[in-house]
Amino acid sequence: MDTTLLFIQTLNGIQLGLLLFLVASGLTLVFGILDFVNLAHGSLYMIGAFVAASLTFVTGNFLIAMILALPVTAAVGYVIERTIIRSLYERDHLDQVLGTFGLILVIDTLAHLIWGPEGIAVPLPDWLNGQVELFTGVVVPTYRLLIIATGLAVAAGLFWLVNYTRLGMLIRAGASNRTMVSALGIDIQMLFALVFALGAVLAGLAGMLVAPITEAAIGMGGDIIITAFVVIIIGGIGSMKGAFIAALIVGLIDTLGRSFLDDLFKLVMSTEAAESSAPAVSAMLVYILMALVLAFKPSGLFPPKVR
Amino acid sequence: MNKTFSAALAATLIAGLSGTAFAQTKEVKIGYVTTLTTGGAAIGKPMETAVNLAVEHMGGKMGDFDIKVIFGDDGFKPETGKQVTDKLVKQDNVDFVAGYIWSNVLLASRKSVLDAGKFLISSNAGPSPVAGKLCNENFFSTSWQNDQNPMAMGEVLNQRGVKSLYVMSPNYAAGKNMVTGLERTFKGEILGKDFTKWPGQLDFSAELAKAKASGAEAIFVFYPGKAGGAFVQQYQQAGLKGVMDLYTVFTIDAVSLPRFQKANFEGVLGSFQTMFWSPDMDNEQNKRFVASYKEKTGQYPPHYAAQAYDTMYLIKSAVEASGGDLKNMDAMRAAMKSASFPSVRGEFTYGNNNMPIQNFYLREVVKDDDGDWTTKIVSTVFEKHQDPYAAECPLK
Numbered sequence: 106m107d108t109t110l111l112f113i114q115t116l117n118g119i120q121l122g123l124l125l126f127l128v129a130s131g132l133t134l135v136f137g138i139l140d141f142v143n144l145a146h147g148s149l150y151m152i153g154a155f156v157a158a159s160l161t162f163v164t165g166n167f168l169i170a171m172i173l174a175l176p177v178t179a180a181v182g183y184v185i186e187r188t189i190i191r192s193l194y195e196r197d198h199l200d201q202v203l204g205t206f207g208l209i210l211v212i213d214t215l216a217h218l219i220w221g222p223e224g225i226a227v228p229l230p231d232w233l234n235g236q237v238e239l240f241t242g243v244v245v246p247t248y249r250l251l252i253i254a255t256g257l258a259v260a261a262g263l264f265w266l267v268n269y270t271r272l273g274m275l276i277r278a279g280a281s282n283r284t285m286v287s288a289l290g291i292d293i294q295m296l297f298a299l300v301f302a303l304g305a306v307l308a309g310l311a312g313m314l315v316a317p318i319t320e321a322a323i324g325m326g327g328d329i330i331i332t333a334f335v336v337i338i339i340g341g342i343g344s345m346k347g348a349f350i351a352a353l354i355v356g357l358i359d360t361l362g363r364s365f366l367d368d369l370f371k372l373v374m375s376t377e378a379a380e381s382s383a384p385a386v387s388a389m390l391v392y393i394l395m396a397l398v399l400a401f402k403p404s405g406l407f408p409p410k411v412r
Numbered sequence: 413m414n415k416t417f418s419a420a421l422a423a424t425l426i427a428g429l430s431g432t433a434f435a436q437t438k439e440v441k442i443g444y445v446t447t448l449t450t451g452g453a454a455i456g457k458p459m460e461t462a463v464n465l466a467v468e469h470m471g472g473k474m475g476d477f478d479i480k481v482i483f484g485d486d487g488f489k490p491e492t493g494k495q496v497t498d499k500l501v502k503q504d505n506v507d508f509v510a511g512y513i514w515s516n517v518l519l520a521s522r523k524s525v526l527d528a529g530k531f532l533i534s535s536n537a538g539p540s541p542v543a544g545k546l547c548n549e550n551f552f553s554t555s556w557q558n559d560q561n562p563m564a565m566g567e568v569l570n571q572r573g574v575k576s577l578y579v580m581s582p583n584y585a586a587g588k589n590m591v592t593g594l595e596r597t598f599k600g601e602i603l604g605k606d607f608t609k610w611p612g613q614l615d616f617s618a619e620l621a622k623a624k625a626s627g628a629e630a631i632f633v634f635y636p637g638k639a640g641g642a643f644v645q646q647y648q649q650a651g652l653k654g655v656m657d658l659y660t661v662f663t664i665d666a667v668s669l670p671r672f673q674k675a676n677f678e679g680v681l682g683s684f685q686t687m688f689w690s691p692d693m694d695n696e697q698n699k700r701f702v703a704s705y706k707e708k709t710g711q712y713p714p715h716y717a718a719q720a721y722d723t724m725y726l727i728k729s730a731v732e733a734s735g736g737d738l739k740n741m742d743a744m745r746a747a748m749k750s751a752s753f754p755s756v757r758g759e760f761t762y763g764n765n766n767m768p769i770q771n772f773y774l775r776e777v778v779k780d781d782d783g784d785w786t787t788k789i790v791s792t793v794f795e796k797h798q799d800p801y802a803a804e805c806p807l808k
Contacts, residue, residue, distance in 0.1 A: 222457050236651040319642040320645065323450060324451050325451070364618045381583075
């Protein structure tokens with residue numbers, strides 16, 4: 106096996122993993138602390154992408170557009186929490202699934218009305234559109250490195266927020282024992298709204314980062330939300346550390362599976378069989394991992410302590 | 413609120429009553445299945461526009477019959493496509509079922525229509541089974557069989573002296589056919605192949621890294637709809653332009669070009685693709701179609717729209733030959749089989765399997781006189797080309 110290719114693919118895997126982490130971290134916060142199943146989390150990812158894409162054409166610069174789009178997605182998340190999500194907290198999970206599924210359809214249709222069905226291609230500034238040679242033979246797109254850098258910075262920021270701030274303390278406390286937190290006189294409604302808006306920003310940021318790669322498109326949230334759920338199940342619902350590690354594992358498994366599985370299969374079966382079975386099996390790998398985790402460690406790899 | 417509701421109710425009742433009162437007017441009902449939601453709507457909407465445009469150009473009539481088109485949304489999923497097809501056949505009792513962008517949706521839905529003894533017309537999908545073993549006298553296509561465009565592309569690659577190639581395509585019926593088609597004609601070596609997850613996968617970082625490492629001269633891809641835009645963007649970001657030439661089928665078209673133009677992805681200008689049609693084709697039907705479509709939408713029609721427009725004229729030729737009786741299947745079938753309607757691609761004929769026998773052209777992406785990005789025919793690759801599955805079809 107070619108080591109340069111392996112290295113590049115590992116970087117690709119880490120990049121995919123960090124994008125997944127941005128989506129999954131918000132999802133795990135909302136699921137873990139608010140005990141709320143938010144299928145529409147992917148819609149916030151899509152909103153982030155579309156808002157940043159539109160603003161790119163207004164401001165003429167993708168990075169400025171991204172900075173402006175972040176508070177917009179936070180506001181959208183806050184408004185959605187206040188108007189729709191709040192009334193669903195007391196319902197059981199099935200009602201929440203139905204409610205947020207409906208929300209997906211509404212948001213998709215709204216996006217269709219506002220931006221049209223064809224999606225938006227997002228141009229990058231020239232300096233981001235090129236490639237960087239890390240060392241001899243290892244050439245990667247500059248933009249992918251930006252995603253990795255942003256993902257790591259956000260992960261570090263979240264780590265600090267969750268472990269070393271008062272809000273983080275409340276978040277951790279909320280994940281462990283919600284009733285006790287509200288019994289101690291914390292304004293749980295405000296905490297919930299903040300957490301939801303934070304989740305929205307994280308998902309929106311992931312959508313913004315992915316837009317110059319895949320375009321902003323209707324239904325793009327649906328493509329990532331299932332994998333994000335897999336990530337939080339593997340990592341342990343409510344655990345930020347779990348989401349981070351599981352996202353990297355899933356990103357690496359997916360990318361390396363897509364890269365090398367067909368070559369591995371060709372060692373044991375005919376070329377034709379390998380070509381058609383490898384994509385199918387590599388698409389299944391993360392679900393197989395999830396099934397194994399559910400079988401042997403049902404609460405995930407890093408469940409929050411004391412639920 | 414209550415008043416509005418009562419008024420609406422009354423209006424509905426009146427509409428319902430008058431509907432029964434005037435049920436004497438003859439009507440041809442056409443069920444049209446396409447993708448109107450999800451990202452796939454980027455393809456489905458132009459088809460819807462073209463169908464409505466055709467109805468407008470026909471003055472709302474086919475022969476003595478009023479045209480009624482009922483659109484169905486497949487939501488980009490085979491199971492949903494089959495459901496709406498069943499609804500059109502059983503509940504709406506349509507006379508023709510047409511549309512179908514996606515091969516997997518068509519394959520899932522075809523039986524519901526054909527078993528009910530109705531005509532099925534594909535405006536796009538052309539999976540190998542419907543051209544071969546599963547061909548049916550009541551199935552017609554106004555597009556092509558999946559293998560044909562990539563076969564033409566393989567020929568182009570040979571002509572241009574391309575010796576080694578990397579291939580990427582989505583892992584579903586059409587994706588497989590496209591690669592098989594290419595392999596039928598391409599004489600050079602294929603250094604690697606990736607079938608990617610469909611429709612979910614839009615990040616091709618791993619595959620592009622493999623393609624680059626393979627050292628192939630050129631890359632051939634089939635990524636319809638939004639995946640095409642994603643691919644082209646990542647191809648540029650990966651710095652493959654000038655390293656591996658890009659050859660595509662159904663990836664860069666009038667659906668994606670306006671987006672590329674807006675974002676100024678100049679890399680697609682001058683790229684090549686093969687197709688049976690192009691907006692610059694010089695015939696009366698096409699000129700009228702392209703001009704009205706541009707007037708309506710401000711954009712060039714994609715080939716999907718051209719096929720949808722042709723579908724309606726094919727149906728019109730059948731209805732006009734029916735002698736006023738839509739149960740007269742034999743007359744209608746014979747009329748369609750003769751391909752005597754004015755097609756936007758010019759003249760063509762139908763093979764034994766009711767797939768078109770037609771020319772395929774090499775198209776180049778260019779700027780038009782107004783600076784808009786479009787495609788233009790460069791040369792003819794195949795003349796009167798028949799798909800390779802026709803021999804497997806028992807029909808005469």
